[in-house]
Amino acid sequence: ATVQTHYVRNSRFGRRNAEGVSLQFCSKELRQRIAGKFYVEIDIKSSHPTMLRTRLARLGKRIKLLDEWVEDKEACAERIAAETALTHGVRPPAAAVKDVILAAINGASVEKWVSSKWGIPHAPLTLARFARYLATVRANAHIWFPEIWSDVDAKRSDSRTGLGKVEKRKANSASIRPRASLGKVEKSGARKRPRRRQPTTAKLQNRQKGSKYATAKLALNIVELRQLHRSTPPS
Numbered sequence: 001a002t003v004q005t006h007y008v009r010n011s012r013f014g015r016r017n018a019e020g021v022s023l024q025f026c027s028k029e030l031r032q033r034i035a036g037k038f039y040v041e042i043d044i045k046s047s048h049p050t051m052l053r054t055r056l057a058r059l060g061k062r063i064k065l066l067d068e069w070v071e072d073k074e075a076c077a078e079r080i081a082a083e084t085a086l087t088h089g090v091r092p093p094a095a096a097v098k099d100v101i102l103a104a105i106n107g108a109s110v111e112k113w114v115s116s117k118w119g120i121p122h123a124p125l126t127l128a129r130f131a132r133y134l135a136t137v138r139a140n141a142h143i144w145f146p147e148i149w150s151d152v153d154a155k156r157s158d159s160r161t162g163l164g165k166v167e168k169r170k171a172n173s174a175s176i177r178p179r180a181s182l183g184k185v186e187k188s189g190a191r192k193r194p195r196r197r198q199p200t201t202a203k204l205q206n207r208q209k210g211s212k213y214a215t216a217k218l219a220l221n222i223v224e225l226r227q228l229h230r231s232t233p234p235s
Contacts, residue, residue, distance in 0.1 A: 013148050046070050048105050056137070059144055063137075065130045069101060077101075080126055088120040100127065104134055 005024075007016040018024040023031045023039070031041070044050070046069065053066045068076045077097040085091035096117065104110050110131040114123045123131065142149040 011151050013151060046073055048102055052105060052137075055145065061144075063130065063133045065126065065133075073098070080124065083124045083126055084114075084118070084120070087124050088118075090118055090120055092118050101130075104131055107138070 003021050005022045006019045008019055009016045023035060026034070028041075031039075049066050049069050053062070053070055056062055056066070065076070074094065077094040080097045081091050081094060100108075100110060100113050100117075103113055104127075110123045110127050114120050114127065122128070137144070
């Protein structure tokens, strides 16, 4: 039996996602159990920090923590954990530090993250400074990375400002900067625009069901293939 998978990409800068049956959305443990003997998993070390660091370097800009993270991720995570233990009496494991760094790069709030997951009132100085630098990057993304910004903005609204394509064009012409740079998008005498609605819970559940169905179907195909192989006499 052969399982053929097609991959599609919604933008020139996005990842390719599988349609239908695929190992892509399975956990690492499940992939190993189903097809560990038939495939090799290749992973790029610190891919997101490396890509962001490279993009900033092309503009002559840098974030010190990104440099340190890409050069020696383990040592950097240990330093942040030690700083947190010294200032807050809680030492997060290295894996937890890696999670918050990646989450911050992808837009999560560092303060909310450490408060909910580490149980501390505010982020240690290194992480707080890193969050401020990332806020500056997001605030200037439409200027520093216009080709990426225009491609992404053409397909979806900016969830941080709540402005759609038409509204954002008007906002830029009126010199209104994105929310990340000022904390609030304000204009004297202007009405507040309503936030765009996010995907409903039903849609998210349907996506999860589709992924689970594809995983179950693939597992069934593998089991049938193994049974067929065992029942076929050698030639």
